[in-house]
Amino acid sequence: MTSDDPQAIYQEFNAVVNMAPKELEEWLATDESQSVGWTREGEDESVGHHSGRRIVEIKRKKKADLTDDDYAHMRKVIGYVHRHQKQVPGGDVTDTRWRYSLMNWGHDPLKEPGEH
Secondary structure (H helix, E strand, C coil): CCCCCHHHHHHHHHHHCCCCHHHHHHHHCCHHHHCCCCCCCCCCCCHHHHHHHHHHHHHCCCHHHCCHHHHHHHHHHHHHHHHHHCCCCCCCCCCCHHHHHHHHCCCCCCCCCCCC
16 A cells, blocks of 8 residues: 555555454453564564554544554554465464464454454
8 A cells, every 4th residue: 555645544444454442452462462473672572562552542543633653553554464464374374373463463364354
């Protein structure tokens, strides 16, 4: 996605983030969530896990209260989910690091489209 249009970013973000804030919070508390992702040197939390917490904050805001920083993160989430979806492993993905990583970014690939 290359759009700088806030409306387009907002719509695409809400399309790719198919986990509700409470559902994402509950996921982020699991061992599986905390077992995946890349962690920057000197930090304890993976980039994806931190992103998940940020997504919860964004999803709980009113659209009018979203900042430029929020929109920048929304674009990052959209890009990550689209890239990662193209790397689907073969076979059942239910208990894979691939799925867990996507879920940290608010996207459960096993959900039906439109199921939030």
